[in-house]
Amino acid sequence: MQRRPLLAGLAFAPSVVVAAQAPGFVGLERRVQGRLGFFAVDTGNGRTFGHRADERFATASTFKVLLAACVAHGVQAGRWGWNDTVALRESDRVPHSPAFDRLLPRGRATLAELVQGIVVESDNPAANLLLRHCCESPAGLTAWLRQQGDDVTRLDRWETELNENVPGDPRDTSTPRAFTKSLRHLLLGPGLTRASQARLWTDLQASRTGLKRLRAGVPDTGWRVIDKTGTGARGAVNDVALVFPPDGRSPWAVVALQSDSAASTDELSSVLADAMRLLVKAWI
Numbered sequence: 001m002q003r004r005p006l007l008a009g010l011a012f013a014p015s016v017v018v019a020a021q022a023p024g025f026v027g028l029e030r031r032v033q034g035r036l037g038f039f040a041v042d043t044g045n046g047r048t049f050g051h052r053a054d055e056r057f058a059t060a061s062t063f064k065v066l067l068a069a070c071v072a073h074g075v076q077a078g079r080w081g082w083n084d085t086v087a088l089r090e091s092d093r094v095p096h097s098p099a100f101d102r103l104l105p106r107g108r109a110t111l112a113e114l115v116q117g118i119v120v121e122s123d124n125p126a127a128n129l130l131l132r133h134c135c136e137s138p139a140g141l142t143a144w145l146r147q148q149g150d151d152v153t154r155l156d157r158w159e160t161e162l163n164e165n166v167p168g169d170p171r172d173t174s175t176p177r178a179f180t181k182s183l184r185h186l187l188l189g190p191g192l193t194r195a196s197q198a199r200l201w202t203d204l205q206a207s208r209t210g211l212k213r214l215r216a217g218v219p220d221t222g223w224r225v226i227d228k229t230g231t232g233a234r235g236a237v238n239d240v241a242l243v244f245p246p247d248g249r250s251p252w253a254v255v256a257l258q259s260d261s262a263a264s265t266d267e268l269s270s271v272l273a274d275a276m277r278l279l280v281k282a283w284i
Contacts (some may be wrong), residue, residue: 034261044250057164057257060230072196099123119203124159147172152178163232194214213239217276222246235261
């Protein structure tokens with residue numbers, strides 16, 4: 001968190017916001033015959049960069065970073081603690097449960113362990129447990145997001161039904177612009193304390209699910225990218241990230257969401273990497 005003093009002065013300073021339609025993004029869409037939504041904001045100068053920024057896309061598991069932030073917000077407010085425990089039952093299991101399966105023999109897990117499970121490993125039953133314990137339902141997370149100023153992003157269903165991504169269905173969707181605003185507010189701005197942000201940054205850094213996505217599009221190891229991926233039906237291969245350019249420059253909040261493609265996950269992941277390369281080329 002060594003860059004936070006800089007963020008405190010710049011992240012929400014008044015500035016001229018320059019929006020640009022991303023050149024080359026149409027070509028990326030044609031490559032996989034799909035739809036790519038993208039939005040980025042440079043927190044140092046307020047410039048933005050977008051493509052289909054206000055179209056709705058299924059969020060898939062990217063919502064889990066917002067859920068993790070909701071849990072952290074509740075800890076700050078004293079509603080629960082990181083060491084509070086939640087009962088685990090065999091009946092809670094749904095597909096993709098690496099963290100849940102490790103914790104199940106104990107019969108209980110702390111909120112900290114469940115949050116780590118959803119952010120680092122994208123564990124689905126852990127997400128459902130946190131939705132029940134901290135939000136009462138998916139709609140409860142939506143209500144909390146409204147309190148945070150996000151009037152677009154919504155969660156309507158549990159894992160794994162929320163990954164269905166039926167054409168025209170607004171359930172479990174966001175727009176790149178709205179998601180980026182929330183990501184910036186919660187992980188870089190005043191939405192959470194610095195201690196809560198540091199905890200979530202650590203978990204995002206530990207995740208390996210996005211190594212072929214936005215992380216693969218930065219030029220070299222002088223860059224740092226921490227991210228949360230999501231993968232659903234009909235080409236919903238997504239990634240949301242904080243990107244830290246070298247030389248102490250202010251971070252970028254970046255959201256990339258896809259849909260409507262029959263290409264493989266690897267092919268769609270490469271589109272995200274190339275989208276990041278286009279952003280870097282435009283801004284550096």
